[in-house]
Amino acid sequence: MFDKSTWIRLPRNVVIGHGVLGQTLDAVEELHLSGRPLVVSSPTPHAVAGEKVVDQFAAAGYDPAEIVIEEASFDAVQRVIAHAEDADAGFAIGVGGGKAIDITKMAADDLGLGFVSVPTAASHDGIVSGRGSVPEGDTRHSVAAEPPLAVVADTEILAEAPWRLTTAGCADIISNYTAVRDWELAHRLKNVPYSEYAGALSQMTAEMLVENADSIKRNLEESSWIVVKALVSSGVAMSIAGSSRPASGAEHLFSHQLDRIAPGAALHGHQVGVGAIMTEYLHSGPNGRWRDVRDALGALGAPTTAEDLGIDRETVIEALTTAHEIRDRYTILGDGMSEEAAIEAATVTGVV
């Protein structure tokens, strides 16, 4: 008997373009959500876009509630849940970078509320995904969460955000190359379920971004357009897979470990990019494609070395040798790298 089944949850409205923040109300009203909106953001996104979203809903007679969170943590999720309950919110709108969007989607999931994603930076591919990523103690959880019913990505806002946030988004996408390699490896070695569609979409997204690298330039709004479309596509790949596997392999384990041992050193996307140079080296050897990964990152202005990330050699080696411990996800790191091998990989690739 054929007994396979899958349930792919995708957004219904994806609105991308210049000035579309002003259409947030329309994008939401199309969804037939009811009740009071809760607008969740972090400090800068609140000033850049959150207040405008609140004003838009207030002008339409909605009486929006709002909350500003400072960090990505389970405590922040609980604060948003409590605030939503007190305010008797009917749906949640996450306005910000990865932090605000992840927290909102997890709180909305817990409360069974509809969730709308309004990115203020093209810095990460959680814009569309049905995953939330939160550190806790020595580990990091990638949990299934409410995917957005609608995404409103205003390229004018994204283009005005600091350029480093856009290069972080590019690097998060480029890391899909190694993430898919790790996923295929885990499938072959550990029988981890693999989706051809999700793998192909994730890889193609990275290829298209690299092919369009010449059009990705500072002060050019078209750059935000190209990058945010790739981020949406990568998020869709995660939704098809039902896990972050198409976009998160050993390079992400390296970055998550850096978040623990060198908190706040660099942006998520920049860390996974540098991680991808080294894990590509581990996959394909000294004459493999790690130079292509490095050159693609370099051409886009993303970090390619530990110095660019603002971390020292010892931190890189510690993160590499302990990254496999962060979660139960089989990758090219296997059951851990020796210190000698980590030094070799980081040195040959010029990361240290």
Ligand SMILES: NC(=O)C1=CN([C@@H]2O[C@H](COP(=O)(O)OP(=O)(O)OC[C@H]3O[C@@H](n4cnc5c(N)ncnc54)[C@H](OP(=O)(O)O)[C@@H]3O)[C@@H](O)[C@H]2O)C=CC1
């Ligand atoms: N769920 C998923 O599938 C994924 C989740 N992630 C998660 O997302 C997070 C990384 O996302 P990232 O966006 O880098 O992190 P943040 O949300 O922390 O944003 C990075 C910085 O950019 C600032 N910022 C955001 N928008 C603007 C703007 N328009 N102008 C000026 N500054 C702005 C933020 O300000 P402020 O400090 O005021 O907030 C913050 O300082 C990580 O926690 C990562 O794990 C990443 C990829 C996928």
Ligand SMILES: O=C(CO)COP(=O)(O)O
């Ligand atoms: O960052 C992500 C994909 O780019 C999410 O992956 P994680 O599941 O590793 O948090």
Ligand SMILES: [Zn+2]
């Ligand atoms: Zn990522």
